Amino acid sequence: MLRQLAFAAFLALATAVTNETNTYEYIVVGSGPGGGPVAANLARAGHTVLLLEAGDDQSQNVNVSQLMNFNIAANDEKTRWDFFVNHTDDDLGYNHMVYRKPDGGFYTGLTPPTGAKRLGIWYPRTGTLGGCAMHNGAVVSLPADSEWNYIANITGDDGWLSKNIRPHYMRMENNLDIPKTDSTHGFKGWLNISLGDTTWVNGNADAVALASKAANLTGYPPGSPAQLKQLMDRDINADDPNRDQTVGIFGSWSHSSKEGYRSSPGYYIRDTIKDAAKYPLTLQLNSLVTKVIFDNTTKGAPTAIGVEYLRGQYLYGADPRVGTSKKGVPGKAYATKEVIIAGGAFNSPQILMLSGIGPAEELKKFNIPVVVDSPGVGANLDDNYEASVASLAARDFQGAANIFFVFLKTAQSQGNRDVHMWCGQFSFEGFWPGFPDDMGPKQYECTFVHMNPRSQKGWVKLRSADPLDTPDINFKFWEKNSDKDLSAMMEAIKFARNIVQDAPPGLGPFTEIHPCKHANCTDTETRDFIKKQVYSHHATSTCAIGGDNDKMAVLDSKFRVRGVKGLRVVDASAFPHVPGSFPVIPTIVLSEKASYDILQGLKQ
Ligand SMILES: Cc1cc2nc3c(=O)[nH]c(=O)nc-3n(C[C@H](O)[C@H](O)[C@H](O)COP(=O)(O)OP(=O)(O)OC[C@H]3O[C@@H](n4cnc5c(N)ncnc54)[C@H](O)[C@@H]3O)c2cc1C
Ligand SMILES: *[C@@H]1O[C@H](CO)[C@@H](O)[C@H](O)[C@H]1NC(C)=O
Ligand SMILES: *[C@@H]1O[C@H](CO)[C@@H](O)[C@H](O)[C@H]1NC(C)=O
Ligand SMILES: *[C@@H]1O[C@H](CO)[C@@H](O)[C@H](O)[C@H]1NC(C)=O
Ligand SMILES: *[C@@H]1O[C@H](CO)[C@@H](O)[C@H](O)[C@H]1NC(C)=O
Ligand SMILES: *[C@@H]1O[C@H](CO)[C@@H](O)[C@H](O)[C@H]1NC(C)=O
Ligand SMILES: *[C@@H]1O[C@H](CO)[C@@H](O)[C@H](O)[C@H]1NC(C)=O
Ligand SMILES: *[C@@H]1O[C@H](CO)[C@@H](O)[C@H](O)[C@H]1NC(C)=O
Ligand SMILES: *[C@@H]1O[C@H](CO)[C@@H](O)[C@H](O)[C@H]1NC(C)=O
Numbered sequence: 001m002l003r004q005l006a007f008a009a010f011l012a013l014a015t016a017v018t019n020e021t022n023t024y025e026y027i028v029v030g031s032g033p034g035g036g037p038v039a040a041n042l043a044r045a046g047h048t049v050l051l052l053e054a055g056d057d058q059s060q061n062v063n064v065s066q067l068m069n070f071n072i073a074a075n076d077e078k079t080r081w082d083f084f085v086n087h088t089d090d091d092l093g094y095n096h097m098v099y100r101k102p103d104g105g106f107y108t109g110l111t112p113p114t115g116a117k118r119l120g121i122w123y124p125r126t127g128t129l130g131g132c133a134m135h136n137g138a139v140v141s142l143p144a145d146s147e148w149n150y151i152a153n154i155t156g157d158d159g160w161l162s163k164n165i166r167p168h169y170m171r172m173e174n175n176l177d178i179p180k181t182d183s184t185h186g187f188k189g190w191l192n193i194s195l196g197d198t199t200w201v202n203g204n205a206d207a208v209a210l211a212s213k214a215a216n217l218t219g220y221p222p223g224s225p226a227q228l229k230q231l232m233d234r235d236i237n238a239d240d241p242n243r244d245q246t247v248g249i250f251g252s253w254s255h256s257s258k259e260g261y262r263s264s265p266g267y268y269i270r271d272t273i274k275d276a277a278k279y280p281l282t283l284q285l286n287s288l289v290t291k292v293i294f295d296n297t298t299k300g301a302p303t304a305i306g307v308e309y310l311r312g313q314y315l316y317g318a319d320p321r322v323g324t325s326k327k328g329v330p331g332k333a334y335a336t337k338e339v340i341i342a343g344g345a346f347n348s349p350q351i352l353m354l355s356g357i358g359p360a361e362e363l364k365k366f367n368i369p370v371v372v373d374s375p376g377v378g379a380n381l382d383d384n385y386e387a388s389v390a391s392l393a394a395r396d397f398q399g400a401a402n403i404f405f406v407f408l409k410t411a412q413s414q415g416n417r418d419v420h421m422w423c424g425q426f427s428f429e430g431f432w433p434g435f436p437d438d439m440g441p442k443q444y445e446c447t448f449v450h451m452n453p454r455s456q457k458g459w460v461k462l463r464s465a466d467p468l469d470t471p472d473i474n475f476k477f478w479e480k481n482s483d484k485d486l487s488a489m490m491e492a493i494k495f496a497r498n499i500v501q502d503a504p505p506g507l508g509p510f511t512e513i514h515p516c517k518h519a520n521c522t523d524t525e526t527r528d529f530i531k532k533q534v535y536s537h538h539a540t541s542t543c544a545i546g547g548d549n550d551k552m553a554v555l556d557s558k559f560r561v562r563g564v565k566g567l568r569v570v571d572a573s574a575f576p577h578v579p580g581s582f583p584v585i586p587t588i589v590l591s592e593k594a595s596y597d598i599l600q601g602l603k604q
Contacts, residue, residue: 024050024282027307027335028342029289029351032131033587034571035342036265037172040190040272041595043281050333051269051281052309054288054316054343055079055128059266064134067256071428071436073135079128080135081318082433083346084120085473091121093532096432098122108432122432123473124537127319129285130266131344133584138254138262140193142169142237142589143580144244144416147452151576154547157557159593166239168592169585176258184239190271191588192263196252196403198232201225204399206507210423210444211249211404214499218248218406232404237585244416250405252422255584265588287311288328290467292339292355292567294371302371304567306334310467317470335566338598340559342571342591345539349378349460349573350471352543352554357561358462366465372563376552380544381458382578383475383536387489387529388429388447389496391510393503396441401425406446408495412488414452419492420581421448423499429514430535444510446496449538449581450489455482460542475539478531489530490523538583543573558597570594
């Protein structure tokens with residue numbers, strides 16, 4: 001306790017003392033999986049870094065530090081940022097539409113009380129040290145090798161080939177379950193990665209029956225618990241040419257310690273500033289960056305030389321406590337080398353647009369002087385589609401709520417497995433304030449992420465020139481070629497229904513709650529349900545990397561913002577497409593790569 005107090009006092013000091021000239025070699029904006037690692041790595045390489053984070057430090061809040069609390073964390077107003085988005089131009093059939101009631105509270109549902117104002121679909125994010133890696137499910141899964149190779153292909157930069165990406169992954173990895181003799185994994189990195197307990201297959205008969213069925217449906221013969229455990233203990237991130245086609249059940253890998261403590265960029269940053277004498281990282285919390293400052297007199301193109309920010313608590317419109325605090329105090333900070341933007345897929349394009357980098361017509365609407373007409377900023381918003389089958393068993397489950405993963409390769413696959421599902425005694429059907437529903441001790445759900453979607457045309461646009469306003473966000477689901485994505489999701493739903501079908505007498509028969517409350521659910525009904533009730537929470541690609549001749553490419557292959565100097569974007573918005581099934585590890589790997597590219601660049 002004393003040690004904790006001393007450390008808290010030290011942190012307060014470390015964050016209060018800023019460079020008198022407010023000048024650093026690097027300024028990083030946002031401390032999530034994108035910004036956190038690059039800020040810490042540059043400081044560990046000896047460079048002065050100012051890390052500006054809009055939120056505060058909740059890393060010791062048990063909602064955050066203990067992974068099992070992740071749903072509570074996503075609801076915690078101390079970390080939460082509420083974005084309200086549109087999925088399509090007409091979301092009125094969405095079961096979890098959110099309204100503001102006249103008394104100030106939220107209403108979620110299809111029949112709002114009179115006087116309630118429609119807000120949109122709640123999309124969770126954080127405004128806190130460590131970003132969304134402080135409240136996420138912490139699922140660890142690399143995208144297909146071909147997804148990295150695609151970036152190499154469109155940019156001609158071999159640094160993106162999956163074989164060259166692996167070392168960046170291994171550098172940050174501290175794998176707690178793979179034998180240390182494995183030369184394709186890292187054991188000295190800063191991110192703890194572990195496999196959740198799989199010994200339950202020896203005892204939890206109800207959960208085992210359903211996991212065995214999933215194994216059978218994916219082509220594995222009936223086996224003993226030991227054989228089931230062998231499947232579950234497979235290396236989800238194996239450096240194996242067959243990995244991206246491998247289907248079947250897996251255990252749950254997460255960025256946490258064996259004891260269930262969350263590991264995240266937030267803790268890496270704290271570990272780095274603990275050693276302030278050694279590592280010149282300055283963390284400034286409660287600082288919302290509003291604009292990049294350019295020197296327009298530099299040869300060739302304007303150069304980013306610093307940022308403007310507002311200092312204060314709960315300033316941003318997405319903060320549930322907005323308006324309860326004083327107005328922010330304006331400040332400026334300067335960078336002698338570079339400014340790195342890492343506000344995430346909604347905030348990075350907003351910061352660029354507020355700074356004059358974006359589609360010229362959009363900027364003109366708000367009288368923002370154009371620095372670079374870059375039509376790709378805020379365009380190309382991408383996300384994994386998600387849906388689920390929720391059902392009730394015939395009796396209460398006996399045994400703990402153990403979960404397992406299943407990978408599927410549907411008939412719509414573009415070469416790789418394209419569904420990542422997870423099943424267990426939980427309820428999760430998307431996001432709304434107060435989610436998820438609790439359906440009691442009979443609940444069972446298989447929920448899934450559809451990878452590599454191809455039917456979205458989403459965007460993030462400014463609503464106003466006020467940096468405290470949240471942007472206007474529309475995912476534009478089902479805009480093009482929606483048949484293929486819908487069919488892939490149909491197949492996943494049918495698979496999930498099969499898992500609970502023929503459950504052992506007593507536990508079964510199951511009663512479906514969603515998509516259909518009746519047993520004879522038709523394909524048309526199921527499709528309609530998917531189309532209307534689909535959800536997502538892995539937004540990316542709003543400041544995408546692309547080739548030199550692609551006018552929609554906001555960044556070059558080294559994360560540099562095209563059209564200016566001294567400015568990069570390093571976060572999930574840089575991916576040309578949403579990577580794999582879970583973006584947190586890809587984003588951390590991307591940040592490790594950016595650290596490497598920046599440090600290599602200094603040597604040239
Ligand atoms: C509820 C939930 C569960 C998830 N579960 C998983 C999972 O299990 N596995 C997985 O792989 N992915 C998961 N994700 C997604 C994953 O967490 C994100 O893709 C990832 O965090 C993106 O990292 P980022 O750095 O791009 O952005 P973020 O994590 O959003 O970080 C951005 C940071 O920038 C700060 N910031 C923003 N604007 C400004 C500004 N103007 N000035 C200063 N600071 C600013 C924010 O406060 C935040 O700290 C989940 C996401 C959510 C919301
Ligand atoms: C402070 O600013 C000066 C002036 O640019 C810079 O050279 C120096 O590295 C900075 N020091 C720290 C500790 O941030
Ligand atoms: C955890 O989050 C809940 C809301 O989801 C909140 O009521 C509670 O106060 C939080 N706990 C802590 C320790 O902050
Ligand atoms: C959703 O779209 C409607 C118009 O179709 C618009 O009025 C509303 O502001 C949008 N909501 C959000 C949260 O962007
Ligand atoms: C990218 O892929 C296309 C199609 O497979 C191929 O023709 C092209 O040569 C590749 N380009 C690079 C730079 O690898
Ligand atoms: C799955 O179970 C069915 C029914 O018991 C059986 O016929 C089939 O052979 C099993 N599949 C595999 C791959 O073992
Ligand atoms: C990783 O786990 C170790 C041991 O539990 C802990 O000391 C360390 O802080 C963790 N690192 C991170 C970044 O969470
Ligand atoms: C640089 O030019 C942009 C676009 O005209 C302008 O908004 C900005 O204020 C200029 N910067 C400085 C330091 O004058
Ligand atoms: C499904 O069956 C129920 C009775 O079990 C019936 O009421 C309903 O009309 C049927 N629905 C369809 C779409 O066939």
